[in-house]
Amino acid sequence: MRVIEAFTAAYGSSPQTVWHAPGRVNLIGEHTDYNDGFVLPFAVPWGVTAAVTPRTDGTIRLLSLQSSGEPVTMATHADSKGWTRYVVGVLDMLGDRVAGADIAIDGDVPQGAGLSSSAALEVAVASAINDLHGLGMTPMEIALLGQKAENDFVGMPCGIMDQAASALCQEGHALFLDCRSLGSRNIPLDLAAHGLSMLIIDTQAHHEHAGGEYAKRRAECESAARKLGVAALRDVTDLAGALDQLQGDERKRTMHVVTENHRVEALIGLLRAGAVTEIGALLNASHLSLRDQYEVSSPELDVAVEAALRGGARGARMTGGGFGGSAIALVPVERLESVQESVSAAYAERGFQAPRYLPAIPAPGARRVA
Template identity: 55%
Template sequence: MTSHEELFGAAPEGLWAAPGRVNLIGEHTDYNEGFVMPFALPHTARATVSRRADRVLRLYSRDVPGDPVELDLDGLVPRTVQGWAAYPAGVAWALQEAGHEISGADIAIESNVPVGAGLSSSAALEVVTGLALSDLNGLDLAPDVIARLGQRAENDFVGMPCGILDQMASACCTAGHVLYLDTRDLSRRQVPFAMALEGLRLLVVDTQVKHAHADGAYANRRAECEAGAAALGVPFLRDVPFDGLADALARLTDDTVRRRVKHIVTENRRVERVIELLDAGRARDIGPVLTEGHASLRDDFEISCPELDLVVDTAGAAGALGARMTGGGFGGSAIVLVEETAAEAIGKAVLSAFDAEGYRPPRVFEAIPSPGAQRLPL
């Protein structure tokens, strides 16, 4: 592998890592100012970085063939940088837009976060860049500030109208915990989530069906949620109380908007149910809530796909405690909560089901709650 010094002619000043994430429950609630419960995966984007004396930003990916992308820090313009480089470039732009002074930099990135799997590979790129530039320029930015800068980069520079879930998970999660996050004010609590101690496993099944948020489907869902909030006279769907849902739905005339609203309001309640169960030491009982969430994502929010449905249905029939798709949807991954003793058999059942349908074999691995973004020894 080509070293940082061979690439850029200077030794790296540091190494940083930021993880991908799994969202346990709380899907598409973040841009509705609701509740989410993600945790970080051991899969990370890692960046070696060295400062430059000029205003040049050079970006190199060890995972994507090609030469370094060279950009002028003073000439960064939203929607003009293509491909993977748009995410770190967008963070540099967002830092400057927020009034922070940063130097030019040489950044080499490699990542083992699966791309297109709904596990936040883009947020990992944003957060690792933000943390590295914060450290090297003496900015000492808090993790939630770095997360917001990453979200702005993705919203305004890249053009993807995501919420704050992914960046907060990558920046703020801690090992052995799931992050209970209120996306309205970013108040948060680290909740112990040591499945192995309870004889449980949480599997991730990457269907290897690549989602395509850029096709407008994600943006359409957000617009439909905003239309629902406007029709109900509230700032965000977070403000529709669960016990008032039936009345709210009766006031909506558009069936599509009605179903979108139903998902968001019930999903916020599912997050609350999961946190109540985990606080009560009843981790096994979250399984049915996960499966209920998948049905809502499939039927009311309409962002599942046949492969994700096959994972959930097959796992359930094979004895899983619960399962659901995770991430933005339209492909990507599902999570499956299983008894430790049944993990191997359920994984094999899913593989066999995919083979029987002629689908590409999925990738199955255990989700282990891992640390958020951090500086590592060189």
């Protein structure tokens, strides 16, 4: 394993533990997590592997095979920047329970594709530290730790979905998560049995939503909830009445969140009934809502969805935070080539960078690999 080789070469000894945590793709339930709503992600085959040995002197030494390849040494947490903030943030949240570490990171999550490489990094490191120090954290507690690191240390106001998917998903399943109660269960997602494939279309329009737009959407939702007198938009039961009390962007954001929660529940009902081939209409409706009500799509995402449907996909939607990243398409196996040709042609016609196609196979969550 090359991360072990890199660790040994940099630090002079083998790591004491090695953990892998996956990225995720969200089947449905977008921008509902920080509104205490419902989500249905599944883990993807790509992720982050962390090789770790504890230290006792408070120093953190970090090495990433995707960075310069040279270790970065930090005497204080304030020294961190860039990708190192996600790792140092996890250690910072653990306080005096952890006195430094030597860490090597290797990752193969496609960068900027909206597949949550940051959550995979947080969960891999937190799982390794939990293992080394015998902290006894459950997978959900590890997910919450990663979220807190991203919220409080990195400054990204993300919900719990990404970290929970990375920590809790099972192979061949999607994870139904109630983001308020944190109750979860894995729902079988056997696409192949129905002659289907889930295709990730990486638009190559890489996003960076740690800036203003993501935080702005969250603030709009919180403001709308206050005006409606509810703890979160998840609590809106009379949508028509709620919309009568709101205007402008807050009205649109509320419409998306409430209807998206209903779509998650409807899609789970179809999966349980074995009607996997029928979920496409819900994916389409989710995309239209994200495009028109939540306004987080992009020209590249819209073209990918529209062209995939023309090429024979049963349903398609943007996935992830938006403003770029990836779309997913539910495609009959015999139509995969046609869908890819349709999207590629549409991109070429508009002068977009050629997209990348990735098979979305539901993979296992965080696990020790050495």
